[in-house]
Amino acid sequence: MTAGVQARVLIVARDDALAGPLAEGLDKLGWRTVTARGPYAALAALGDLTIEAAIVDLASGGHEALTMAQRLKAAYAPRHLPVIAIGDPSPELEAYDFDLTVAAPLHPAQAATRLETLVRTAVAEEEFELRLATFADLGRRLDVPETDTSPFQVLAIGEPAPQFLALANALTRSGAEVVGAFTAYTAFDYLHERPFDAVVLWAGDTSQEALSIAAGMRRNTRLYHTPALLYMRQESFVTASEAYHRGVSDVASPETPETETARRVLELARSYRHQMSVRRALEKARSSGLMDAATGLFTRDLFALHAARLAQAARARGRPLSVCVLKLAERADVSHARAGGWLDRAIPQIGSMIGRLVRVEDTAARLGPELFALALPATPKAAARAAGERIAAVIGCTAFEAGDGKPPFVVDFDIGVADVTSAETVGKALEQAAARAQKKAS
Numbered sequence: 274m275t276a277g278v279q280a281r282v283l284i285v286a287r288d289d290a291l292a293g294p295l296a297e298g299l300d301k302l303g304w305r306t307v308t309a310r311g312p313y314a315a316l317a318a319l320g321d322l323t324i325e326a327a328i329v330d331l332a333s334g335g336h337e338a339l340t341m342a343q344r345l346k347a348a349y350a351p352r353h354l355p356v357i358a359i360g361d362p363s364p365e366l367e368a369y370d371f372d373l374t375v376a377a378p379l380h381p382a383q384a385a386t387r388l389e390t391l392v393r394t395a396v397a398e399e400e401f402e403l404r405l406a407t408f409a410d411l412g413r414r415l416d417v418p419e420t421d422t423s424p425f426q427v428l429a430i431g432e433p434a435p436q437f438l439a440l441a442n443a444l445t446r447s448g449a450e451v452v453g454a455f456t457a458y459t460a461f462d463y464l465h466e467r468p469f470d471a472v473v474l475w476a477g478d479t480s481q482e483a484l485s486i487a488a489g490m491r492r493n494t495r496l497y498h499t500p501a502l503l504y505m506r507q508e509s510f511v512t513a514s515e516a517y518h519r520g521v522s523d524v525a526s527p528e529t530p531e532t533e534t535a536r537r538v539l540e541l542a543r544s545y546r547h548q549m550s551v552r553r554a555l556e557k558a559r560s561s562g563l564m565d566a567a568t569g570l571f572t573r574d575l576f577a578l579h580a581a582r583l584a585q586a587a588r589a590r591g592r593p594l595s596v597c598v599l600k601l602a603e604r605a606d607v608s609h610a611r612a613g614g615w616l617d618r619a620i621p622q623i624g625s626m627i628g629r630l631v632r633v634e635d636t637a638a639r640l641g642p643e644l645f646a647l648a649l650p651a652t653p654k655a656a657a658r659a660a661g662e663r664i665a666a667v668i669g670c671t672a673f674e675a676g677d678g679k680p681p682f683v684v685d686f687d688i689g690v691a692d693v694t695s696a697e698t699v700g701k702a703l704e705q706a707a708a709r710a711q712k713k714a715s
Contacts, residue, residue, distance in 0.1 A: 280324065505524065599647070599661055
């Protein structure tokens with residue numbers, strides 16, 4: 274690792290057979306790595322560095338490696354540390370607290386995609402713990418994420434080739450419910466009609482069609498996180514690197530035993546189902562009765578209480594925290610809409626849009642009639658500004674009714690952002706962000 278560059282991923286491996294190429298590839302993709310040869314070196318690295326996730330090579334570490342997830346997570350508390358195992362996915366590994374198990378070799382592009390998802394899930398889990406405490410202070414109880422024990426739902430897409438049918442049968446024998454779709458059109462009909470925990474794409478002789486389906490899933494916000502395994506022959510002209518960069522979560526071939534591939538699909542489904550349970554639990558906060566009635570966002574007082582807790586936790590966990598203030602900008606058409614009361618009618622829709630445009634782990638609030646704020650955990654100031662600008666750009670493309678035969682009006686936002694360094698500076702950070710937004714307005 275280059276001197277002065279902060280590592281983001283800890284790789285625990287006795288040798289470089291798998292760790293070397295993985296570390297080199299992740300470094301090039303922006304996930305800077307540090308490698309530890311054993312548990313003591315790994316724990317020392319956690320004490321010295323701000324690590325976002327860990328990867329453990331089970332084959333090189335023996336039985337000692339099996340306990341690494343539990344040891345690393347305990348050492349890094351209260352910060353949640355996602356840990357990936359490189360090994361043969363099996364139900365027995367679930368007892369060792371790995372967030373995901375992937376078969377060797379782990380491609381860097383595949384690892385980067387999984388890391389992004391797992392790190393976001395870890396931040397969401399931390400946010401849920403904080404909301405539990407905040408809402409409990411006000412006499413409200415949030416439902417904890419429920420463990421769904423129903424059979425995994427898997428969509429198998431592709432022509433009914435013998436190898437593909439064999440994999441579908443192996444999934445069924447493993448307890449999954451498999452739905453078959455022979456064409457891309459039928460597949461997307463199924464994907465829009467019902468939720469699936471994983472998708473299997475048979476490349477066959479039309480690998481580009483399979484990759485197009487994977488890419489289409491990544492362009493859809495609802496399907497973005499749904500894992501997809503590409504099942505293709507070893508002699509296919511499509512490389513694993515291309516597949517991962519097109520949105521595939523894992524790659525397998527018919528030369529691999531169907532039972533092993535089925536375990537890999539179910540492991541992706543297990544991780545995805547946990548991620549979705551955390552998201553649903555956070556989204557239920559909107560029906561707590563504490564939110565702003567018009568917009569569904571946090572009220573000013575609830576936001577102040579929660580932001581202070583966020584700041585305290587961010588410091589304890591060594592994560593950045595930023596706030597972003599969005600103030601409706603003055604425009605001639607908005608002034609007319611305000612005078613006629615049409616802006617007041619649009620505010621609930623604007624607030625609702627803000628709530629849908631933020632990540633589930635972010636906290637969006639309505640601080641005043643035309644003033645909104647975001648608290649963004651694990652987010653530096655530059656990324657917070659990008660989030661605010663993205664929200665403003667989307668809402669700026671929406672036309673709102675002005676009445677009396679007048680043309681619809683659009684809104685802009687003046688944006689201000691600030692870092693939060695401690696619970697005592699939350700108010701100051703909000704004031705700084707609001708002042709910066711006001712400065713843009715003047």
